[in-house]
Amino acid sequence: MRALILDAPRQPLRLAEAALPEPRDGEVLVAVTACGVCRTDLHVADGELPDPKLPLVLGHEVVGTVVARGPNVALPLGTAVGIPWLAWTCGTCRFCREGRENLCERARFTGYTHNGGFATHAVADARYVLVLPPGLRGPEAAPLLCAGLIGYRALRATGAAERLGLYGFGAAAHIVAQVARREGRRVFAFTRAGDVLAQGFARELGAEWAGDSLSRPPTPLDAAIIFAPVGALVPAALHAVVQGGIVVCAGIHMSDVPAFPYALLWGERTVRSVANLTRRDGAEFLALAPGIPVHTTIERYPLERAGEALAALRAGRVRGAAVLLPEGG
Numbered sequence: 483m484r485a486l487i488l489d490a491p492r493q494p495l496r497l498a499e500a501a502l503p504e505p506r507d508g509e510v511l512v513a514v515t516a517c518g519v520c521r522t523d524l525h526v527a528d529g530e531l532p533d534p535k536l537p538l539v540l541g542h543e544v545v546g547t548v549v550a551r552g553p554n555v556a557l558p559l560g561t562a563v564g565i566p567w568l569a570w571t572c573g574t575c576r577f578c579r580e581g582r583e584n585l586c587e588r589a590r591f592t593g594y595t596h597n598g599g600f601a602t603h604a605v606a607d608a609r610y611v612l613v614l615p616p617g618l619r620g621p622e623a624a625p626l627l628c629a630g631l632i633g634y635r636a637l638r639a640t641g642a643a644e645r646l647g648l649y650g651f652g653a654a655a656h657i658v659a660q661v662a663r664r665e666g667r668r669v670f671a672f673t674r675a676g677d678v679l680a681q682g683f684a685r686e687l688g689a690e691w692a693g694d695s696l697s698r699p700p701t702p703l704d705a706a707i708i709f710a711p712v713g714a715l716v717p718a719a720l721h722a723v724v725q726g727g728i729v730v731c732a733g734i735h736m737s738d739v740p741a742f743p744y745a746l747l748w749g750e751r752t753v754r755s756v757a758n759l760t761r762r763d764g765a766e767f768l769a770l771a772p773g774i775p776v777h778t779t780i781e782r783y784p785l786e787r788a789g790e791a792l793a794a795l796r797a798g799r800v801r802g803a804a805v806l807l808p809e810g811g
Contacts, residue, residue: 484808485601486788488538491529495540495600495789503605504550510557510608511550512565517599518543518624519783519791519804520653521711522567525735526594527792535595540788541806542567542592543627544599544606545619555608562619563611564627564768568759569596570607584758591758600788602808612764615772622778625803626771628759629653630778634767636707636732636756637661643705644668647722649695650710651680652795653803654732656687657776658707663688664774670699672715674798683779683801698722707732716753717742725749732756780805 671684681692779802
């Protein structure tokens with residue numbers, strides 16, 4: 483197999499070859515068809531998330547096929563699966579017992595504490611892979627495995643909000659916008675100042691307004707989801723939502739939130755985060771997506787050019803989502 487290795491944060495990825503790993507008890511070996519490049523990969527590579535497994539194979543938006551399995555695995559060979567961020571949970575802590583495995587105290591994560599999908603093959607716990615429905619098995623399905631799942635969980639956290647703001651119009655927002663519009667919500671998109679391409683993209687996907695992140699929308703919002711890792715957007719979003727409005731922080735990492743007057747929070751406004759995902763989130767969203775239908779916009783990169791994909795994401799040059807193809811596309 484071939485894999486791109488992160489030896490240390492802020493170092494270039496290293497291409498390596500190794501023997502295929504043997505799946506252990508309860509594990510499957512997946513031949514990778516495609517792997518999305520997520521902002522979380524960028525946070526790990528840039529050293530913004532602490533204590534990654536090193537050396538490490540990044541990537542947690544993995545689409546592929548089961549080609550080998552260890553003992554005690556029921557999934558048939560040839561099954562099309564997705565490998566998401568959540569790689570393992572203990573099943574015994576308070577959060578697992580309460581059905582909140584996304585908050586498990588000992589959770590492991592694909593492409594962070596467990597090798598991921600920037601490779602031709604990946605090993606995963608069979609209990610945590612997601613069986614992909616027909617029609618969601620190609621490269622376009624890869625962004626659904628994190629951008630889609632976290633976006634879906636964040637959208638559910640906004641309740642029945644009709645007027646929805648999306649701060650940062652990248653991989654997650656371009657999926658969430660489609661789900662929100664299908665549900666009859668009004669979408670307002672916020673981008674980097676002057677990013678007319680992203681604003682146009684948002685309008686193509688049904689946003690009725692698109693503008694700079696620090697601008698006021700033409701009408702107050704009922705809720706906002708912040709995908710951009712910029713803490714200054716929290717008070718900006720609070721300014722934009724009505725009393726009783728909800729601001730959801732959907733990223734795993736964000737710069738510090740600046741101080742803001744209590745008056746912004748008063749009026750029963752809520753600020754909350756969304757952390758990780760559950761297997762139930764995955765099953766629900768993958769069942770929902772084909773019926774909308776969700777169409778992902780992707781930019782394809784051969785596996786060896788993963789560094790270029792990360793650089794494009796860092797610079798905000800990706801329209802939709804970047805996806806790695808182990809066989810070069």
